[in-house]
Amino acid sequence: MADVRDMYMAHSALRREFSLLPQLVRDVTPGDATRAEVVGAHAEMLCHILHVHHEGEDLLLWPRLLERGGAEAAAIVPTMHGYAVIEDVLRISDGRVRLRAGTLYAVLDRLRADGLIEVEREEVVQSRLRRYYRLTALGARRLTEEASRLRHNADAARVRLRRGGLLTDGGAA
Structure with missing residues (x-):
């Protein structure tokens, strides 16, 4: 069994800090630009830490979950929209694989036709349709x-x- 104490500590610390953030914002005196900048920088840092933490989980946790859980794990694997897939492939390949949108969407259409992925949801972002896919x-x-x-x-x-x-x-x- 994996040791998840580090993950638990990270989650506990992030939950604590994010729960304190609204009060930090409320406590900034109107017009106190210096304090507002400090609190804003703190909020940005927390968001960055959360983002890096989730990227780490994506790299380390999800592949093991799929390997160990197989088909049953598909229901909790994160969803991604097309452009996020392009960015993820670039990141995990250390820049060696650069997908073009046309190539990606042809592959996604084939995977959908084969029943390997499905559209979980769709939303319009900046007047463009964004589809989120899942295994x-x-x-x-x-x-x-x-x-x-x-x-x-x-x-x-x-x-x-x-x-x-x-x-x-x-x-x-």
């Missing part, structure tokens, strides 16, 4: 299977590299 139970199973297949292939490649003397236990020779 279906079938999509979660396929993703779990594909992750397992890729892990198996990577393990086989490492074995061959070691046999050839091109890889040591610590990495490349």
Whole structure:
């Protein structure tokens, strides 16, 4: 079982700080620009910490949840709209993969047709339709299977590299 004490501490600290924030704002005397700037900077810092924390959960928690929970985990996997998918792929690939909108939406249409994702909701943002997609139970199973297949292939490649003397236990020779 994973040790979740750090996550619990982070959640407790963030809940505490965000619960105190409204009173900090109310306590700023009208016209006190210096204090307003300090409180504003504090609020921005809290939002940044929360954002970084959630990104960490996305990178570390969701893949394990999908791996361990399979199809049952699909119901709680976060949803994303198309542009967020483009940004996420760029981030997790360290800038190596840059999806174009046309490419992404063709893939999303195919995944929907195959029953691997579905539109969870739609909203209009700045006069443009934004669709939020989520994995279906079938999509979660396929993703779990594909992750397992890729892990198996990577393990086989490492074995061959070691046999050839091109890889040591610590990495490349």
